[in-house]
Every structure is written in C-alpha cells, then in structure tokens.
Amino acid sequence: MNKVESMLLELKDTSEFMVDLAYSSLLYNNVEIAEEVIFLEGKMDELSIQIQQYIENVGREHPEEIPKFTFVLRLQMAIEDIANAAASIADVVLRGLGEHPVIQMSIQESEATIEMATVSERSILVNKTLGELALGSHTGMYIIAIKRGAQYIYGPGKEVVIQAGDALIAKGPEESADFFMDIASGEETEL
Amino acid sequence: MSENSGEYLSLDSIDMTVQEILTEMKDKSEVIVDLAYASLMYNSRDMADKVSEIEDEMEDLKYAIRVKTLVAARSIEDAKQLSGILQIASAADRISQSAGEIVKLLDVPAEKRPFINNIIRESDEKFRAIRISDKSDMVGNTLGRLAVEALTGARVIAIKTRRGWIYDPDDDIKVHAGDDIIVRGFDDGFDRLTEYAQGKKPWEFPEIEEGDDE
Numbered sequence: 087m088n089k090v091e092s093m094l095l096e097l098k099d100t101s102e103f104m105v106d107l108a109y110s111s112l113l114y115n116n117v118e119i120a121e122e123v124i125f126l127e128g129k130m131d132e133l134s135i136q137i138q139q140y141i142e143n144v145g146r147e148h149p150e151e152i153p154k155f156t157f158v159l160r161l162q163m164a165i166e167d168i169a170n171a172a173a174s175i176a177d178v179v180l181r182g183l184g185e186h187p188v189i190q191m192s193i194q195e196s197e198a199t200i201e202m203a204t205v206s207e208r209s210i211l212v213n214k215t216l217g218e219l220a221l222g223s224h225t226g227m228y229i230i231a232i233k234r235g236a237q238y239i240y241g242p243g244k245e246v247v248i249q250a251g252d253a254l255i256a257k258g259p260e261e262s263a264d265f266f267m268d269i270a271s272g273e274e275t276e277l
Numbered sequence: 278m279s280e281n282s283g284e285y286l287s288l289d290s291i292d293m294t295v296q297e298i299l300t301e302m303k304d305k306s307e308v309i310v311d312l313a314y315a316s317l318m319y320n321s322r323d324m325a326d327k328v329s330e331i332e333d334e335m336e337d338l339k340y341a342i343r344v345k346t347l348v349a350a351r352s353i354e355d356a357k358q359l360s361g362i363l364q365i366a367s368a369a370d371r372i373s374q375s376a377g378e379i380v381k382l383l384d385v386p387a388e389k390r391p392f393i394n395n396i397i398r399e400s401d402e403k404f405r406a407i408r409i410s411d412k413s414d415m416v417g418n419t420l421g422r423l424a425v426e427a428l429t430g431a432r433v434i435a436i437k438t439r440r441g442w443i444y445d446p447d448d449d450i451k452v453h454a455g456d457d458i459i460v461r462g463f464d465d466g467f468d469r470l471t472e473y474a475q476g477k478k479p480w481e482f483p484e485i486e487e488g489d490d491e
Contacts, residue, residue, distance in 0.1 A: 183361030
C-alpha cells in the first residue's frame with residue numbers, strides 16, 4: 087500500500103470508529119466517550135491536511151497522477167463529512183442535551199452496545215494475545231479498537247498483545263458488558 | 278398549506294413515534310455506509326441504487342421527525358431537549374448523504390479509480406460472505422430473532438438468496454439454507470458466526486420475555 091492509501095485507510099477507519107463511539111456516547115449520556123469523538127475529529131483534520139499536502143507534492147512532480155487524486159479527494163471529503171456528523175452527535179452529549187429518554191431508548195433498541203474498559207495491571211488479559219484470549223467467544227464482547235497512549239489500533243489482529251493501561255473498546259450485547267469490565271479491571275479472574 | 282401537509286401525511290414514517298424514527302435513522306446511517314463501501318468494492322450498481330433509496334428514505338424520516346418534535350415542544354425546556362434529538366437526526370441524515378457521495382464514485386472510470394479496493398480489503402472491519410448450511414439452526418429464523426450483531430459483533434448488510442439479493446434486509450427476513458449472508462465485522466466474530474452457520478454450534482437465542490410475541 088502506498089502512502090496515500092494508508093492515510094486514506096486510517097481516515098476511513100477513524101471515521102467509522104467515530105460514528106460507533108458517537109452513538110454509544112448517547113446511550114449512557116457519556117461525556118468521556120463524547121470527548122473522545124471530538125479528540126478524533128482533531129486527528130482527522132491533521133490527516134486530511136497531510137493527504138492534501140502529499141497530493142500537492144506528488145501532483146507537481148507527476149501531473150499524470152492528478153486524475154486519480156481527484157478520486158481520493160472526493161472520497162476524503164465524504165469521509166470527513168461522516169466524521170463531522172459523528173462529532174455533531176457527540177456534541178449533543180457535550181451540550182447536556184443527551185438526557186432525553188427518547189434518545190437513550192432509541193439507541194437501546196439497536197442491537198449492540200459499546201464499552202470502554204481500561205486494563206488494570208492485575209487483569210488476566212495483560213501480556214496475552216487477542217488470539218489466545220478469544221474474548222468474543224468468552225465474554226460476548228468484541229474488541230473493535232485499543233487505545234494505547236494517544237494511539238489507536240483499529241480492529242486489532244489476533245497477534246496483538248494486551249498491555250496494562252490499554253483502553254479496550256468493545257462491542258457486544260448489553261448483558262455481556264459487566265463481565266467484560268470485570269475481566270479488564272481484574273475483579274474477575276477467569277474467562 | 279394543504280398541499281404541503283398532504284405531502285407530509287403521505288409519508289410512511291408519519292405513523293412512527295419519534296423514538297422509532299430515531300432508531301431507524303441510526304440503524305440506517307450505519308448500514309448505508311457499509312453498503313456504500315461494499316458497492317465500490319464489488320463494483321455493484323444494485324448496491325449503489327439501494328444506497329440512493331435509503332438516502333431518500335432518510336430524507337423523509339428527517340422531515341417526519343422534525344415535524345413531530347416541533348409539534349411536541351411546549352416550552353423552552355422542551356425545545357432544548359428536543360433540539361438534541363433533531364441534531365442527531367440531522368447528523369444521521371448527513372451520514373447517509375455522504376454515503377450517497379461515496380457511491381457516486383462508481384461513475385468514475387476504472388482507470389481513474391485507484392486505491393479503493395486495497396483500502397477496503399485492508400480495512401480493519403472487513404466484509405465476508407458466509408453460507409448458511411441446512412444443518413444450521415439459524416435456518417427458518419428471522420434476522421430480528423437471531424440478533425446476529427449482538428451475538429457475533431458482525432452486522433448483516435445483505436443476503437444473497439436463490440431468488441436474488443436483499444440489501445439492508447429487514448428484521449422480518451428469514452434465513453434459508455443455501456443463503457449467503459454478507460456481513461461486516463471482525464475475524465473473531467466471523468469465526469464464531471461461521472460455526473453457527475455451518476451448524477457446528479447451536480445458536481444462542483436471546484431469552485424471550487413472557488407475553489412478548491415477537
């Protein structure tokens with residue numbers, strides 16, 4: 087994959103993740119998750135600028151590539167607009183307008199919920215790969231991203247090793263959430 | 278006035294509650310983006326048409342929810358709370374419009390259309406087609422009863438049946454042996470869903486509440 091491709095891929099993954107997060111911030115009227123969406127919007131802006139600068143540079147040296155970049159830019163704009171919409175959903179929570187019961191109930195009607203859990207040092211997840219843990223089968227919650235410091239790993243592969251301090255973002259049925267949180271905090275010690 | 282209200286009353290969504298409309302808009306805004314990328318990946322005009330259809334539906338839903346919330350507002354406090362609902366509805370509609378922009382890229386001739394397949398294939402949330410075996414106890418059940426996403430984290434975006442494709446299938450659609458369900462999700466969930474689909478594992482139906490006949 088070349089540079090534009092990987093930048094565009096990150097843009098796309100980030101935007102989809104933002105939508106997931108934004109809707110789930112509504113479910114519990116969760117300010118922390120809503121703020122995460124806004125943080126990611128900032129990352130999207132940086133990425134977009136990088137893509138545009140890259141295109142400017144390559145376009146100067148290889149004008150024949152420009153038609154392909156038109157496509158990239160159109161896609162980029164659509165993706166950015168999705169991200170902005172996600173931020174606008176999170177903004178509802180940040181403005182304190184997320185309390186209306188209709189909002190929570192309409193999100194609940196949907197099938198899955200999202201949880202964010204920080205892995206404690208005493209959790210049995212520490213130093214294990216996602217492959218050996220098979221969290222989906224054991225807890226019912228699927229890891230859609232891991233936040234490590236300021237970096238996100240989207241859709242982490244089976245080889246990814248969980249570290250203490252990682253924030254796991256997982257999707258699954260509401261009734262599985264508690265067990266998952268307890269496993270991450272170390273309260274529960276058996277999968 | 279009469280003409281406009283006539284138009285409004287003809288909307289299907291008029292019989293839905295605000296909550297139902299919002300749920301519908303949220304769900305549609307998620308599946309439409311999946312379908313849009315999938316249409317580019319499979320180069321599918323049919324999927325792109327479905328995206329445009331959902332985009333139109335969203336427009337109607339947004340209109341209906343606007344009118345309904347405006348009617349419900351009786352005070353400044355009401356209006357504040359309801360404005361949050363409208364903000365969400367607008368955002369969901371905006372997402373569907375962006376999906377509409379994405380499928381327009383299908384019109385770009387192939388030689389000017391780089392990258393995209395790689396990007397979707399490499400993307401963390403991949404698509405997969407899973408065949409339903411006659412041994413699977415998913416057979417004969419509706420998507421609503423199965424709640425596939427809750428159990429496996431994988432979202433059903435389309436079904437390929439013997440009669441043809443169903444995009445963004447409704448909850449009352451039944452799964453048949455031999456169908457291919459097209460899902461978007463993660464490896465972990467795909468593995469699990471494949472076991473159910475092949476009949477290697479019994480489906481774990483959610484418990485049904487007493488007196489709930491759905």
